[in-house]
Amino acid sequence: MLIVDRTSWHAGADVVVVGYGGAGAVAAVTAHDTGAEVLVLEKQPAESHVSNTSMSGGNFISPSDVKGVEEYQRTLCRASKEMYWTDMESIRVWAEYTCQNRQWVQQMGGKVRPWPGVGGSHREVPGNELIQYCYFENDGPGFMAFLKGLVSQRGIQVLHGVQANRLIRNQHGEVIGVAARGPDGKYMNIRAARAVILATGGFEFDEQMKLQFLRCYPFYFDGAPANTGDGVRMAMGVGADLWHMNCASAGFTMKFQEMPFAFAPSVRRGRLETSEGRDPEPGRSTATCGYVIVDKGGRRFTNENFKQHHVNYELGLYESRGLRYPRIPAYWIMDQRRMADGPLPNTRHGSAGPGGFYRWSEDNSQEIERGWIARAETVRDLAERLGIEPARLQRTVESYNSYCRNGSDAEFRRRPESLVLLDTPPYYAVTLWPGGPNTQGGPRRNPKSQVMGVDGEPIPGLYAIGELGSVFGMLYTGGGNLAECISSGRIAGEQAAREKPRPAT
Numbered sequence: 001m002l003i004v005d006r007t008s009w010h011a012g013a014d015v016v017v018v019g020y021g022g023a024g025a026v027a028a029v030t031a032h033d034t035g036a037e038v039l040v041l042e043k044q045p046a047e048s049h050v051s052n053t054s055m056s057g058g059n060f061i062s063p064s065d066v067k068g069v070e071e072y073q074r075t076l077c078r079a080s081k082e083m084y085w086t087d088m089e090s091i092r093v094w095a096e097y098t099c100q101n102r103q104w105v106q107q108m109g110g111k112v113r114p115w116p117g118v119g120g121s122h123r124e125v126p127g128n129e130l131i132q133y134c135y136f137e138n139d140g141p142g143f144m145a146f147l148k149g150l151v152s153q154r155g156i157q158v159l160h161g162v163q164a165n166r167l168i169r170n171q172h173g174e175v176i177g178v179a180a181r182g183p184d185g186k187y188m189n190i191r192a193a194r195a196v197i198l199a200t201g202g203f204e205f206d207e208q209m210k211l212q213f214l215r216c217y218p219f220y221f222d223g224a225p226a227n228t229g230d231g232v233r234m235a236m237g238v239g240a241d242l243w244h245m246n247c248a249s250a251g252f253t254m255k256f257q258e259m260p261f262a263f264a265p266s267v268r269r270g271r272l273e274t275s276e277g278r279d280p281e282p283g284r285s286t287a288t289c290g291y292v293i294v295d296k297g298g299r300r301f302t303n304e305n306f307k308q309h310h311v312n313y314e315l316g317l318y319e320s321r322g323l324r325y326p327r328i329p330a331y332w333i334m335d336q337r338r339m340a341d342g343p344l345p346n347t348r349h350g351s352a353g354p355g356g357f358y359r360w361s362e363d364n365s366q367e368i369e370r371g372w373i374a375r376a377e378t379v380r381d382l383a384e385r386l387g388i389e390p391a392r393l394q395r396t397v398e399s400y401n402s403y404c405r406n407g408s409d410a411e412f413r414r415r416p417e418s419l420v421l422l423d424t425p426p427y428y429a430v431t432l433w434p435g436g437p438n439t440q441g442g443p444r445r446n447p448k449s450q451v452m453g454v455d456g457e458p459i460p461g462l463y464a465i466g467e468l469g470s471v472f473g474m475l476y477t478g479g480g481n482l483a484e485c486i487s488s489g490r491i492a493g494e495q496a497a498r499e500k501p502r503p504a505t
């Protein structure tokens with residue numbers, strides 16, 4: 001905690017937004033439109049600024065049945081009869097604002113197209129069919145460019161290269177500003193007369209936080225490396241309570257030593273089929289190539305039509321006698337047909353997408369050359385390269401192929417249309433780790449997006465939004481994080497702008 005009574009202020013505004021991703025941008029625009037003077041701090045330089053929002057798929061949920069979707073979300077948040085991941089009032093407000101998402105974007109001039117089908121990530125949960133999706137034109141890069149346009153049209157000042165480090169409080173314990181390091185390395189104090197809104201994303205790239213809070217380790221994310229948990233630490237510094245710290249929207253990622261970020265395996269066009277509950281995109285082809293996912297012992301352990309935002313929870317199995325995670329890493333085993341079908345990662349968005357960091361070769365040849373993808377003429381030789389018992393992997397592939405011939409997966413009930421023979425040499429493997437787009441944990445919020453202290457009271461002058469302490473607990477609905485950038489950004493922007501100015505001492 002930093003209590004300052006004779007601070008020299010280097011800059012200031014009514015509302016200071018820390019972090020210029022989707023949530024920060026929506027909050028800045030809303031606070032401005034509610035009548036406040038707003039300043040945005042962003043730690044990355046303008047010319048190389050990449051956020052999770054700008055790397056995303058640009059799809060967000062925007063249902064229309066407020067009551068129905070509230071009930072659905074309650075079911076997802078119920079851990080036991082009495083225990084919920086998220087309080088009821090926050091869920092109610094989430095439902096109300098989430099149902100306005102599409103309308104808000106369109107009112108602001110954004111171009112979105114609705115997804116023709118319905119249904120979210122959880123077919124098993126009543127109310128899943130109420131989830132409706134919108135896609136932003138040009139995915140995440142388009143969404144972020146649109147939001148940045150709204151910020152610049154309003155003349156809202158954005159200070160790039162300014163990394164917020166600590167919150168400044170007055171003698172009443174109210175948050176009145178931020179201490180930050182400027183582009184020249186010098187510290188500066190930024191005054192926030194009404195409120196600070198933290199929008200710094202999650203802790204996907206802080207190894208200690210991931211080790212201490214997530215359910216297994218290592219854990220590799222495929223989004224923006226600038227998300228290093230700064231907002232979590234700043235909020236803890238002023239006594240914030242935390243929630244959802246062991247929750248992540250994550251499945252498998254591919255991670256290689258030379259790169260700080262991971263890659264999402266492609267789940268499009270049948271390259272890895274998922275079982276998200278929503279209806280398939282019209283014209284989406286069914287699987288064209290065979291593959292299995294195996295553990296360190298060469299055994300399949302899950303239905304490979306996995307839930308891309310949740311299968312990470314299946315990887316946390318730990319063998320206490322062997323002191324090891326048998327599924328970390330896992331291996332994606334495939335054949336030449338898959339290799340010829342295009343790049344292994346998702347190249348539409350994320351780290352190998354147009355707004356990402358790495359250009360993956362069309363035929364995967366560069367990555368084979370780099371040693372990222374193992375290759376062998378037989379399944380046995382491939383197993384040897386991976387350190388798996390050859391006979392075991394051979395048996396796994398033979399069983400899988402027999403399921404393909406019978407049209408029925410006796411072990412994991414994989415969808416029949418995804419049962420394609422794995423029989424065309426050479427064979428390939430890539431290592432899969434727990435990982436995905438983002439963490440969900442951070443400071444606990446109340447329905448107004450105010451940060452709650454460990455004493456159960458809101459910390460005056462402090463808000464948190466976006467994936468930094470997301471409203472979602474363990475079970476997430478795909479498209480929910482961008483949706484929450486809009487909803488929580490609007491809520492915090494409105495509230496912060498209406499706060500009374502606080503004394504600087």
Ligand SMILES: Cc1cc2nc3c(=O)[nH]c(=O)nc-3n(C[C@H](O)[C@H](O)[C@H](O)COP(=O)(O)OP(=O)(O)OC[C@H]3O[C@@H](n4cnc5c(N)ncnc54)[C@H](O)[C@@H]3O)c2cc1C
Binds near residue numbers: 019043055163349480
């Ligand atoms: C590849 C990928 C695809 C995805 N696709 C979807 C999708 O289609 N639909 C969906 O709903 N969700 C998706 N997500 C998740 C979603 O994009 C994010 O959860 C959401 O964009 C987070 O927004 P945010 O504003 O909270 O954080 P971010 O967009 O990550 O922005 C945080 C900003 O804060 C800045 N910052 C961090 N620390 C500081 C500091 N100390 N001082 C100043 N600035 C700081 C960062 O540099 C960054 O600019 C995807 C994520 C990824 C990675």
